Amino acid sequence: MAVVPMGCLVVVFVSIVCCAIITLPASIQAQSSSPTSD
Structure with a gap:
């Protein structure tokens, strides 16, 4: 998880x-x- 591409983090964010x-x-x-519809 430490070696995650910056692009991936941006997409997730x-x-x-x-x-x-x-x-x-x-x-x-x-x-x-x-x-109270539920």
């Missing part, structure tokens, strides 16, 4: 950030839209 940006607002909207 960007993926995590994008995932967070996509999921966070979606979760908030879902809760606001249907509070």
Whole structure:
């Protein structure tokens, strides 16, 4: 894990950030839209 290409780390980091940006607002909207839907 110490010998990992910088590009790989960048891809993983960007993926995590994008995932967070996509999921966070979606979760908030879902809760606001249907509070007790589950």
